[in-house]
Amino acid sequence: MLTASALHKKYAKKKILNGIEWHVKKGVHALIGPEEAGKSTFMRILAGCERPSKGEVMINQTSLKNQPEEYRQRIGYLPQTFKADRSLTVEQFMHYAAVLKGIRYRKKRKAEIEYCLNQVQLMPFLKFKLKSLTEGMHQRVGIAQALINEPEILIIDEPTRYLDPIERAIFRHIITEYGKNKTVLLATNKISEIQDYYRSVTVMKDGECIYKGSPQPLIGRPRVRSLTNEEAEIDHYLTLIRSSGHV
Ligand SMILES: Nc1ncnc2c1ncn2[C@@H]1O[C@H](COP(=O)(O)OP(=O)(O)OP(=O)(O)O)[C@@H](O)[C@H]1O
Numbered sequence: 657m658l659t660a661s662a663l664h665k666k667y668a669k670k671k672i673l674n675g676i677e678w679h680v681k682k683g684v685h686a687l688i689g690p691e692e693a694g695k696s697t698f699m700r701i702l703a704g705c706e707r708p709s710k711g712e713v714m715i716n717q718t719s720l721k722n723q724p725e726e727y728r729q730r731i732g733y734l735p736q737t738f739k740a741d742r743s744l745t746v747e748q749f750m751h752y753a754a755v756l757k758g759i760r761y762r763k764k765r766k767a768e769i770e771y772c773l774n775q776v777q778l779m780p781f782l783k784f785k786l787k788s789l790t791e792g793m794h795q796r797v798g799i800a801q802a803l804i805n806e807p808e809i810l811i812i813d814e815p816t817r818y819l820d821p822i823e824r825a826i827f828r829h830i831i832t833e834y835g836k837n838k839t840v841l842l843a844t845n846k847i848s849e850i851q852d853y854y855r856s857v858t859v860m861k862d863g864e865c866i867y868k869g870s871p872q873p874l875i876g877r878p879r880v881r882s883l884t885n886e887e888a889e890i891d892h893y894l895t896l897i898r899s900s901g902h903v
Pocket residue numbers: 667672689690691692693694695696697698736845
């Protein structure tokens with residue numbers, strides 16, 4: 657179980673996260689909210705890349721504060737701005753990522769890299785330089801590195817950014833399979849990306865989780881033309897959630 661307790665984050669004096677109490681178990685979970693709701697900040701903290709100003713995150717009994725290395729080894733993370741050195745080949749980058757994940761032996765790294773690249777259908781591009789790949793392929797390399805060592809928790813910020821429809825289908829297949837035994841958390845600001853097989857959806861606004869529950873109220877709702885931006889759309893969907901009796 658991935659848990660956040662009394663989680664606060666401030667940058668200078670600006671409050672970004674305001675006392676989040678939240679947890680997820682196995683399955684695929686979405687985190688949705690308008691721009692600047694605090695989703696990426698929350699994910700960076702959950703991924704162990706940033707410390708909260710107050711509060712705690714835990715994977716079962718392992719705390720980020722007290723056992724940071726052990727905590728991080730159990731997470732696979734693809735940040736919103738995934739930037740790898742594009743002069744490296746896919747193979748070189750994946751070895752580098754696998755070393756950071758603690759895989760010391762080259763033979764084991766090779767096997768792991770082959771498995772992860774096959775998942776995203778990039779094994780034929782092993783010897784290609786990252787700079788020769790499309791943005792979608794680059795994003796798939798990002799997904800492959802997050803899968804190294806089969807982490808218990810997979811955190812992906814704006815997963816379908818840059819992916820074309822076929823790549824999206826590949827991605828959906830990967831996470832559906834992954835979510836059968838492990839925990840997957842995906843952040844998005846597009847309601848249209850919420851799928852009915854997600855175990856939960858958390859709606860974030862102004863640094864707070866204002867809904868966590870079934871994705872059902874958000875699925876299959878037609879986009880309302882008069883709503884001009886994502887934030888207005890999310891407010892509209894929150895009204896639907898409330899009227900559906902889910903909160
Ligand atoms: N390192 C930082 N220093 C200062 N302010 C930051 C930093 N990172 C994020 N912020 C601010 O925190 C707020 C929340 O940003 P965050 O990226 O977490 O939101 P988000 O919901 O992921 O937005 P988006 O959907 O646009 O990615 C924003 O106002 C942002 O400017």
